[in-house]
Amino acid sequence: MVVIPTTGESATRRVRIDKVHSILSNRIKDNEEQFLVRWKGDPNTPPLSWHSISELVRCLELVQDYITVREESKAVSRKRKSPDLAFEHERRASPFDRRLGLTPSASRSPSISSLSAVPTPRTDIDVYNGVLDTDGNGFIFCRSAPGPNIATINIRSLPMEEMLRTARMSKIETANVLIRAEYVRRLGKVVGKRIHLVNVHDYTTPSLRFSYIPDYVLREGVYRADPATQEGCQKCKPDMGRSIGCEYTQKCGCLEYAAVDPVRLTPETKKQYEKALATGGSLLGFPKRFPYFTGDTKRQRTGTLVSFYLDSRHPIYECNDNCGCGPYCRNKNVQFGRQVGLEIFKTGSGRGWGLRCKEDLFMGQFVDTYRGEVITDAEATRREQAGGKLKASYLYSLDKHQESEGLAQADIYVVDGEFMGGPSKFMNHSCEPNCRQYTVSYNKHDTRIYDLAFFAIRDIPAGEELTFDYLDKEEADDEEDAPEGAVPCLCGTTKCRKWLWQ
Numbered sequence: 185m186v187v188i189p190t191t192g193e194s195a196t197r198r199v200r201i202d203k204v205h206s207i208l209s210n211r212i213k214d215n216e217e218q219f220l221v222r223w224k225g226d227p228n229t230p231p232l233s234w235h236s237i238s239e240l241v242r243c244l245e246l247v248q249d250y251i252t253v254r255e256e257s258k259a260v261s262r263k264r265k266s267p268d269l270a271f272e273h274e275r276r277a278s279p280f281d282r283r284l285g286l287t288p289s290a291s292r293s294p295s296i297s298s299l300s301a302v303p304t305p306r307t308d309i310d311v312y313n314g315v316l317d318t319d320g321n322g323f324i325f326c327r328s329a330p331g332p333n334i335a336t337i338n339i340r341s342l343p344m345e346e347m348l349r350t351a352r353m354s355k356i357e358t359a360n361v362l363i364r365a366e367y368v369r370r371l372g373k374v375v376g377k378r379i380h381l382v383n384v385h386d387y388t389t390p391s392l393r394f395s396y397i398p399d400y401v402l403r404e405g406v407y408r409a410d411p412a413t414q415e416g417c418q419k420c421k422p423d424m425g426r427s428i429g430c431e432y433t434q435k436c437g438c439l440e441y442a443a444v445d446p447v448r449l450t451p452e453t454k455k456q457y458e459k460a461l462a463t464g465g466s467l468l469g470f471p472k473r474f475p476y477f478t479g480d481t482k483r484q485r486t487g488t489l490v491s492f493y494l495d496s497r498h499p500i501y502e503c504n505d506n507c508g509c510g511p512y513c514r515n516k517n518v519q520f521g522r523q524v525g526l527e528i529f530k531t532g533s534g535r536g537w538g539l540r541c542k543e544d545l546f547m548g549q550f551v552d553t554y555r556g557e558v559i560t561d562a563e564a565t566r567r568e569q570a571g572g573k574l575k576a577s578y579l580y581s582l583d584k585h586q587e588s589e590g591l592a593q594a595d596i597y598v599v600d601g602e603f604m605g606g607p608s609k610f611m612n613h614s615c616e617p618n619c620r621q622y623t624v625s626y627n628k629h630d631t632r633i634y635d636l637a638f639f640a641i642r643d644i645p646a647g648e649e650l651t652f653d654y655l656d657k658e659e660a661d662d663e664e665d666a667p668e669g670a671v672p673c674l675c676g677t678t679k680c681r682k683w684l685w686q
Contacts, residue, residue, distance in 0.1 A: 199235060200323035201243045207250035208232070209347050212354045219247060219359075220347075223314070223326045228339055231314030231326035237359045239324070241366075245392045248363050251356055312337045360387040367392060376552075377525040379607050380542070385532040395604040397555055398521075400633070405560040406597055409630035414506055422510030426478070429513025430503060433472040438507065438515065440468040441628050443498035475500045477548070478514045487517055488548030489639050493622070499584055499634075504626040518624045518637045522552040526607050531649070535674050538649045539610040545644040551619060552608045554580060554636040556601030564598035578602040578609060584623045585631035597632055608638055613684065614651035616677040618644050621652055651675070654684060 199221065209220040216236045223231040240247055313336055315329045364381070367389045371379045374396045383389070402408070417437040420430040430436045444457055448471035457470055473492045477484045484490075493500055503515045525542040545551065556578065559567075564579050571577070578601040586596060601609045611619070620641045625634040638652060670683035 197239050197322075197324050198242050199239055200319055200325040203325040204243050204246060205230065207240075207246050208342065209351050210250070210254070210354050210356060210359075211347075211350045217354070217356055217358045219250065221326070222339075225314075225328050229313045229328075229336060230339060231328050232312040232337065233314070233316060233326040234310045235324075237362060241362060244359075244363050244366050247359055248389070248392050251359065251363075254351065309335045311335065357387075360389070363392065364389045370396065371528075374607070376522040379525070380527040381529075382527055383530040385530045388530065390528065390537055390610070393603065394609070396606060397604045400555060400558045400599070401604060402633075403557050403559045403563065405563070406558045406633075408633050409627060413629040414504055414627040415629070416504050416506030416508065418508050420503075420507065420509040420513070422508075422512070424509075428478050429509035430474065430507075430515045433474060434469050436474075436503075436509075436515070437468065438501050438503045438628060439472050439474075440466060440501075441499075442467075442472050442501050443492075443496070444470045445473055445492060474515050475502070476514060476517050484548060485546045487550070488546055489550075489622075490548070494548050494639065494641065497622070500622055500624045500637075501628055502624060502626050517550055518553060518635055519626055522550075522606075524549075524551060526552070526650075528607060528610050531612070533674065533676070535612050537610045538612050539607055540647055540649045541644065543646050545640040547640055547642050549640045551638040551640060551650065552606055553624075554599060554601060554605065554608045554621065554638070556580075556599045556605040556609075557603070558582075558597050558599055558633065561594050561596050561598060564600065567600065578605075580621075580636060582632060582634065582636075584634070589631045591631070595632070599636065611638070612649065612651050612675070613654040613673065614675040614677055615653065615673065615680045616675070617651045617653045618642055618648065619650050619652045620656075655681075 203224055205222045205224045207219050208222050211218050211220075211234070213234070216238075218234045218236050219240060220232060220234055221240075223233070225231050237247070311326060313328060314326045314334065316324055317327050318324050364387075368381055370392075371381060375398055381389070415437060417430060417435070417439075419435040419437065420432075422429055424431045430438070433439055433442075444467060446454075449457060453470060457467070459465065460467055460470075473490055475489055475493045477486055477488050477490055479486055489500075492498070500518075501515075502517065502519055503509055503513050504519075507513065509515070524545065527540050527542055529538055529540060530536075531538045541551070561581075564581075568577065568579065580599045580601070582597045582599065583591075585591065586593075618640060619638045622637050622639055623634050624637045627634075638650075644650070673680055673682055673684045
């Protein structure tokens, strides 16, 4: 059982997070999990001090960063047969090296000629290169200080062999419990039904650096259409027809650019429709469909996507706050947000984290939107190149109207959900998915920013993992050999295409 300290000095002291640079190592001392903090300061001899995990609760992101790199180093070293080679690898690719940005040659022990200037440090010392101090609010930090009683250490002499051995043998149970508790606390603040976190495979937690946001965050160079362009339907009323708001597709102005239902065209209206397409005329008045069912049937439920949209990739246009159809119009759904409870879980199959629903989902039911930073195409390219081919990508181009509007590639916006977004970030790929992504707009005149919404494309029982096709291909490729640079697909379905990111 993990015991988290709740009394005593170490339970009440907190480090001043804005002065912390990184976490470098860990140990057990006096039955406490302690971590070596590198403070901001001189790059060669910055202040260093050991602190209990209870003192670091305000910077658990940094603790998690350290633990993640530590475990990566251990995993690599376990693959080597020689203990000596494993130890040498750990010295060359240790958390110290990665956090300090040092090359292996620069991070090794000092040369013989420099040893006289860098005394061999002791590992039982609690503070190096400075002294502990407190600010006006009682937060502790370590500041640089010289003197004969000050233990000194050059950052390039790290990691020390004894420190590495101690870190490998020291448990980090309390730290992992606190990291998990903090993540769950943040999940509790996400708007909508409760999101749960489950991991029965290991002690890991999704990154605390991921921020949950209720809407897009627009970055530099990204702009929504002027709010004045957001027209609402004015011929529709809340009490018209069956008192469900918009009732007649030929009157609803929000459906002006919605897809025309060709089955319902007469020979005469078909000619008019073809002329409107050729001349760029208005499509208002042609037979269309509202996207959502308004009453339960044997196969469909109220609010689920009708087959005209579910079985196609037509953009969905919902009514907005400027409409005359009232707040409960049948043509509003996605904008009300997620209405189902979700669960983020560790898959245990090499696919990392996944997402599943706590309740049965019906075919056509809305699950959630995909949120994140909206960036320019140039910024998306820069981030892709910085990440490399093997890095997981969370980029989605808002290019639905690129061809119809004649937009240049440079003018396309991209959603990046890597660092901020919603629970849909954790949806894994499948070549036989049970969900699909659709575009949903509340402003028919804004062709560059709209929502990306996930809907169930079949009935999904509670507890089944939610998946969608990252590439949205219909058929498997015939290619058996791995294309150059391809990433293996791990979905495990009978129609698996074997490769991603070809």
